[in-house]
Amino acid sequence: MSAPATEAALAEAIADAYAAKEPVLVQGAGTKHGMLRPVQAARSLSTRNLSGITLYAPKELVISARAGTPITEIKAALAEHGQHLTAEPPDLSDLLGVPGNQTLGGIVATNLSGPRRIVAGAMRDQILGIRAVDGTGEIFHSGGRVLKNVTGLDLCKLLSGSHGTLGIMTEITLKILPAPEQTGTLVIPGLDATAAVATLSAALGSPYGVSGAAWLPPDAAARIPELAGFNASVALMRIEEFAASVTYRTARLAQDLQPHGRAELLGDTISRSVWRSVRDVTPLTVEPGEAVWRVSVRPSAGPGILAATGLRGFLDWGGGLVWLVGDPASHPAVTAAATAAKGIWTLMHAPDSLRASADVIPPEPPVLAAIGRRVKAVMDPAGILNPGRMAAGA
């Protein structure tokens, strides 16, 4: 595997592959290698040596780093100034079974966001600017280093979540925010999924700025040590604010939610740990041979997805994000349930036999697919970047 140490060397490596018309497997640290479809490629390239923070202006709420910079390095730099990554990107290495230190490029290319997504936007919403190399080896930029920018087409969003199939990001500039002083969590135990989502909806419809809203069934709750004592399902609602506001808002919210059940308050340290578990999907274990799905639907449809599939799972994003684990043979049931709910699905992880043979994301209608092929041809005319990662033959 080649791992160029400069953008110019990376561009040269891609230009060379383009000239040879040889496909390239593109990755950062490789922790998400098992996501979506397997890539068959003669060459492989990692951005891991394109590393380091290139700009950090805490008072301007921006940070830039090369794509191969480990997320932990960025978080540590931000923490020194009391700031954090707003979209709360997850570390799925346990879930996906590939240990390692994920990179900034990897988390942006997969557009993965954590529980705070519901109030703070997705990972892609934080991207202010990128530098990237296209499938011919040409370097380009989009956006910049300022917080508001509508100059020209937004290629930052096009490349976010494109899994390295439209270009290889070499440097990324993010909007960041101050980390909240304190975190508090209300827990209402014992609700079924439908009652829980109604509760989460009431909380998210309150004026208290709820920044996390999840429901774990009893077996998933039992896997989080701090929640195991409830011996029941848990509806979790998080508030992140200045300390006095956390005290005030959790008390008011608990009062407002009384018709839904009696809420218990988890303190700062426990809250942070619990939400890290929700973020990283540790309430679910994946046995060898099992598959993992991520379904996004309107929140009220979340319980129906759990019921229709009968798989192990839990709900985040107020019910709108459904994590599912189980028999790969359930794939048609998952996609059917998500589609019926007018939502989307992603096969996050599965045995290669399923990954290689099934759609791993919803196929696009023909008109959109045709536009997609033309866009792909602009960005990667020889189709050498991560071929087949998102769809067969694309």
Next chain:
Amino acid sequence: MLALPEPKADILARRDEIVAGLRAILPASGVITEPLRLKPYETDGLPAYRQIPLAVALPETTEQVAAVLKLCHSIGVRVIPRGAGTSLSGGATPLADAVVLGLMRMNRILEIDYADRCATVQAGVTNIGITQAVAGNGFFYAPDPSSQLACMIGGNVGMNSGGAHCLKYGVTANNLLGLTAVTIEGDILHLGGNHLDAAGYDWLGLITGSEGMLVVVTEVMVRILRGPEGARAMLAAFRSNEIAGQCVDAIIGSGIIPVALEFMDRPAIHACEAFAHAGYPLDAEAMLIIEVEGSVAEQDDLLDRIKRLCEPFEPLSMRVSQSPEESLAIWKGRKGAFGAVGRISPDYMCMDGTIPTSRLPEVLRRIGEMSDQYGLKVANIFHAGDGNLHPLVMFDANDPDSFHRAEAFGADILKLCVEVGGCLTGEHGVGLEKRDLMRFQFSEPELERQRRLKDAFDPAWLLNPAKVFPLQDKPRQAA
């Protein structure tokens, strides 16, 4: 003056046929062809540029939009999508051989779902119309451009509009869930939905801010948010732009993100005070409007913290609003800034660059120098938290020399924004106004890449073709 492409003679010659085609699709009142009734569509919020279009089509359904586009595509007619026509960058400036496709009759709210916190509305619903529809339940739609009383959500998507509160709540792109849109071939696309994020490519993200060049948006699914318990504003006045800028840094650096943080320089303070009588400090060189949200106790706490952060910068005065009425008056001055400047100058141009906030004092000093050099007054309003600068350049449109100087002054301001690490436009869009400045921000291969992405949606360059990208000799815009 910016050039518009030559009208295509063959299209002008087929006007009757095109109009007949439109009349076959739309009700009689939905096709406008009489010169007097075309007049209101000749310009938008950039009135220096005017052009009567070939015809105006006012569809009422997505299917009618599709049929109109199909017709135009089959004949090769250019199409200018238009919402309320409030674009300050000439995003809806017509062409002589183009059909203006006005979405203002698509003004229905289709669904409001409080449990799932989303709403589906047609493209011609006004920005404020969404908030008004949900305000009774304590909800709001977050992006709030100054033109929010008039501007329409379809246009907001086209320009990725922002507003004074986007430091906390984000811009249009961050508040969208889905779109119904029509391609130039007349195919209807459904993108996203009432769920978060895409599994495949982020078409929603690419189309938002694409200035009507890729597709025509007919329906929009947005997130609606529950409002805070309350909000309150305070004013802080300072002896210099530099000191006010340092104070902004201190507030942001402290970990407080006010829901709004607006900066006005001396000319802006004076113009707005004369208009709004909000009690703005006339002795100050710079003033901040700082707004916080929460319960009354939380507001008190945050405003106390902010006052303490301001004190080392020796403010000339600080005034915390004592009532909702006083907060409204404080905002009235800021939100009415354009009208206020309109009272002291026959005409003005509202520029829209973004800069790294640390460069503010230098940028304002250099804008002041340019103001002397061009002999034109300027008032500066600035979304200080996010670096979005709105210099209002005052001129007299009846004096061609004054207009040319204003255009050159504005262009120099935007070049300065790019030079210090910022960009040409923070929230108004490139449109026609900043089209020829794009070369200062992008290399020719980068512009060509963006043009080729437009090719992928609109190979014949019929959708809003003379905007955003500098005109070329050959194909595409000049065809």
